[in-house]
Amino acid sequence: MRRDVFQAIADPTRRQILSMLATQPLNVNAVAGQFDVSRTAVYKHMKILSECGLVVIVPQGREHYCEARLEKLSEVNEWIEQYKQFWEQRLDSLERYLEDLQTKNKPRKPKAAKKKKK
Amino acid sequence: MRRDVFQAIADPTRRQILSMLATQPLNVNAVAGQFDVSRTAVYKHMKILSECGLVVIVPQGREHYCEARLEKLSEVNEWIEQYKQFWEQRLDSLERYLEDLQTKNKPRKPKAAKKKKK
DNA sequence: ACTTTGTGCAACCGAAAGGTTTCATATATA
DNA sequence: TATATATGAAACCTTTCGGTTGCACAAAGT
Numbered sequence: 235m236r237r238d239v240f241q242a243i244a245d246p247t248r249r250q251i252l253s254m255l256a257t258q259p260l261n262v263n264a265v266a267g268q269f270d271v272s273r274t275a276v277y278k279h280m281k282i283l284s285e286c287g288l289v290v291i292v293p294q295g296r297e298h299y300c301e302a303r304l305e306k307l308s309e310v311n312e313w314i315e316q317y318k319q320f321w322e323q324r325l326d327s328l329e330r331y332l333e334d335l336q337t338k339n340k341p342r343k344p345k346a347a348k349k350k351k352k
Numbered sequence: 353m354r355r356d357v358f359q360a361i362a363d364p365t366r367r368q369i370l371s372m373l374a375t376q377p378l379n380v381n382a383v384a385g386q387f388d389v390s391r392t393a394v395y396k397h398m399k400i401l402s403e404c405g406l407v408v409i410v411p412q413g414r415e416h417y418c419e420a421r422l423e424k425l426s427e428v429n430e431w432i433e434q435y436k437q438f439w440e441q442r443l444d445s446l447e448r449y450l451e452d453l454q455t456k457n458k459p460r461k462p463k464a465a466k467k468k469k470k
Numbered sequence: 471a472c473t474t475t476g477t478g479c480a481a482c483c484g485a486a487a488g489g490t491t492t493c494a495t496a497t498a499t500a
Numbered sequence: 501t502a503t504a505t506a507t508g509a510a511a512c513c514t515t516t517c518g519g520t521t522g523c524a525c526a527a528a529g530t
Contacts (some may be wrong), residue, residue, distance in 0.1 A: 244362035245488085249431070256435060263506060275489055277508075294453045296497035296506050311436060313367070314429050317422040346458060381476060393519055395478075414476050414527040415530085 239309045242286045247271070249277050255289065262298060284320035355403045357427045366397050367387070373407065373420035380416060 241346045244250055247269065254265055266276040281298055283289035287306045361367055369383055384394040398418055401407035405424045410417045 240367070241362045243479085244359045246358075249358070250380075252435075261506075261510095271488085272490065273507085274509090278488075283509090287515065293507095307432055307435055310428065311432050314425055314432065316492090317370075317425055318429060365518090379476075380478095387519085390520065391477085392479085392521085396518075399478090411477095416477065 237282065237285045239286050239288060239306055240313075242283055242288055242308065243307075246277065247276075248283055251279055251283065252274070252288065252304070255300055255333055256304060259292070259299040259301040262300065269290065355400065357404050357406060357424055358431075360400055360404045360406055361425075361428065363397065365394075366401055369394070369397055369401065370406065370420055370422070373418055374422060377410070377417040377419040380418065383418065 239283075243252070251265055253321060254260060254268065262280060263276050265280070266273040268277055280289060280291070284291050284300075288303055290303055294300060294340045361370070361435060366386065368387075372378060372383055372386065375389055380395050380398055381391060383398070384391040387394055393432055398407060398409070402409050402418075408419045
């Protein structure tokens with residue numbers, strides 16, 4: 235059972251849950267009320283989020299409040315960061331060229347690749 | 353069949369493929385040579401990456417070169433960004449408190465949960 | 471022409487994901 | 501105490517995921 239942040243945020247429902255918890259802690263029922271799926275389904279998502287550290291569940295009486303731990307997203311941020319410089323560097327110079335490559339997906343020549351068509 | 357960048361980068365193998373393609377385009381066989389899994393498995397990962405725009409496959413003779421389109425990661429980056437400010441804002445003030453909450457979450461005492469310790 | 475190489479895809483498989491219903495239990499309230 | 505509420509978890513189901521083997525086909529090399 236793989237439980238990492240990347241896998242946790244892969245599900246759109248869990249991302250939506252995170253956005254709800256970003257502003258304020260909520261208990262499971264309050265969160266489940268905003269979705270079409272059952273409370274148990276939301277609870278499972280919440281468990282996954284808590285297992286990877288993105289959410290902390292704080293029991294308070296019979297209600298268990300779920301708090302987002304958004305700083306856990308820094309793991310993803312750091313992973314992105316290494317490529318961010320990369321693509322931001324290229325963005326102005328190489329993007330049009332790459333875009334051109336994608337458009338004409340046809341065979342091309344590896345040596346003289348810089349030529350401009352159209 | 354959900355094909356978005358979040359789901360694509362959820363798999364560690366696919367993230368590794370992206371890191372290989374970041375420096376240079378490679379054909380499927382060259383990529384597959386670096387993994388324990390079969391070429392077909394790598395091909396499937398590559399297809400998923402290309403379906404969500406993270407990779408472009410450029411046929412070149414009988415070899416198909418796979419090029420990373422890392423700027424597609426900006427989608428994830430933008431999603432992270434909205435929370436980044438959030439957590440970086442809190443980082444100094446609230447982090448210790450939240451950290452404390454998480455630490456005492458382990459023992460799970462359902463009865464008296466509201467007490468402040470320390 | 472024949473063979474090798476690189477690829478795409480179908481068929482299949484076990485495990486995991488995401489969902490449901492149901493039940494047990496702890497807490498709050500009448 | 502009795503009842504309603506909020507939760508956790510088990511059992512089960514269906515679909516998807518990640519992997520395999522096998523085959524067909526195109527391009528390159530002999």
